[in-house]
Amino acid sequence: MVYRKNRKAHLAMAFLFLVLTSNFLLYQTGVQEFLSLQVTSGVAIGSLIDLAIIAPLLFYAAFKITIKQTIGLMVAGLVIARIFIPFELFAPFAGILYTGIAIEALLVLAELGLLFLVIWKVPQIRKQMKKMNEDPIYSMLPAIEKVVTKNVFIQIFMSEILMMYYAFFTWKKKAPSYASVVTMHEKTSAVAINIMLIHAILIETIGLHWWLHEKSLILSIVLLLLNIYSVTFVLADIQVTRLHPMEIKSGKLYITQGFASRIIVPLSNIKEVEWGGSPPSKNTVKFMYKDFEEVDPQAIVYLHEAVQATMFLGMKKSVTEFAIRVDEPEKLKHLLQDI
Incomplete structure (x- = not known):
C-alpha cells in the first residue's frame, strides 16, 4: 500500500x-x-x-x-x-x-x-536461495516468489520471519571484508541512535505499561506487544546495518539501508553516477544512514532501466535513481570508475 x-x-x-x-x-x-x-x-x-x-x-x-x-x-x-x-x-x-x-x-x-504451502516448500525455497548465492536479506523473498507465488500476505509474513532471523540468530556472523566492500554506517551514529531508541522503548514500556495496567489491561497488553515488535525491528535493523555494507560482486551492486530498504543493481544498468551534484528530488530513494546531524548524499546514481527496490514489509518500489552516502567515497569512485 x-x-x-x-x-x-x-x-x-x-x-x-x-x-x-x-x-x-x-x-x-x-x-x-x-x-x-x-x-x-x-x-x-x-x-x-x-x-x-x-x-x-x-x-x-x-x-x-x-x-x-x-x-x-x-x-x-x-x-x-x-x-x-x-x-x-x-x-x-x-x-x-x-x-x-x-x-x-x-x-x-x-x-x-x-502460508502452509510456503511451509511445505521450505526445502525448495532453501535450495533456491543457495542457487542464488546471495545473503538472506536479498534472496529470501525472491526465492519464495519464484518457488511459491507473489502474494502480499506471504510477502509481509515472510518479511517478519526474516526480521526475527536477523534480530535473534545472526549475532555470531561477521560482516564481509574484501576489496569491493564499502561500509556505510561506521562514520555515522546509526547504530548508536538505534541503541538509544531501544533504551527509550524499554523505559517507556516499564513506566507506561505499569500505569496503563491499572487503567486498561487490554490497552497495556497491546502497547506491550507493539513495543516488543519495535525492539525486535530495531535489533534486526542494527544487524542488517552491521552485516551488510555496500558490496560489488558478480557484476552487481548490493545496497541496504538497515532492514527498511534494499536494492540490487546490475553494474551494466548504471547510466551515470553524479558526485556532489544537485540535491535529490522527493521521489529519489535514499540509501543513507541517519546521524545526529542532517547529512547530504555524496552521489546520485541514475539507471538505464528501472529496478525493483524492496522496502518495509517487503513492499516493492520501482527505482530509476537513488542517492547514496558511504564512509569511503574515494574507494567507491575507484570501484565504479569504469562504468
Whole structure:
C-alpha cells in the first residue's frame, strides 16, 4: 500500500475524512437534536453505500492497493456501519454484513492455505536461495516468489520471519571484508541512535505499561506487544546495518539501508553516477544512514532501466535513481570508475 502523492489522492483523502466524519456525527443524539434530524432506514441505506462502497473507492483513489484489499475495505466499511448505525436501523441489512464477513473469511483461508504451502516448500525455497548465492536479506523473498507465488500476505509474513532471523540468530556472523566492500554506517551514529531508541522503548514500556495496567489491561497488553515488535525491528535493523555494507560482486551492486530498504543493481544498468551534484528530488530513494546531524548524499546514481527496490514489509518500489552516502567515497569512485 503506497500513497499516490498527487492532487487526486489529496482530494480523495479529504473526501474520505468527510464521509467518515459526517456518517459518525449523523448518528450522534446531540447532533440529531441540534439539527432536528429524523434518522430513517433510508438514511441507514445511504450510510451503508457511503461506508461500504464510496469510502473504499476513495481509499483506492488515494492509495495503490489491490482489488482484494479493496474488498477487505468494503467488509471493514460494513463493520464500521454496524458500529455507527443503531441496531434497530441496521437489523434489516445484517445479512449483507454476514455475507461480507463470510467472503473475507474465505479470502483469509485462501491466504492461510498459501502460508502452509510456503511451509511445505521450505526445502525448495532453501535450495533456491543457495542457487542464488546471495545473503538472506536479498534472496529470501525472491526465492519464495519464484518457488511459491507473489502474494502480499506471504510477502509481509515472510518479511517478519526474516526480521526475527536477523534480530535473534545472526549475532555470531561477521560482516564481509574484501576489496569491493564499502561500509556505510561506521562514520555515522546509526547504530548508536538505534541503541538509544531501544533504551527509550524499554523505559517507556516499564513506566507506561505499569500505569496503563491499572487503567486498561487490554490497552497495556497491546502497547506491550507493539513495543516488543519495535525492539525486535530495531535489533534486526542494527544487524542488517552491521552485516551488510555496500558490496560489488558478480557484476552487481548490493545496497541496504538497515532492514527498511534494499536494492540490487546490475553494474551494466548504471547510466551515470553524479558526485556532489544537485540535491535529490522527493521521489529519489535514499540509501543513507541517519546521524545526529542532517547529512547530504555524496552521489546520485541514475539507471538505464528501472529496478525493483524492496522496502518495509517487503513492499516493492520501482527505482530509476537513488542517492547514496558511504564512509569511503574515494574507494567507491575507484570501484565504479569504469562504468
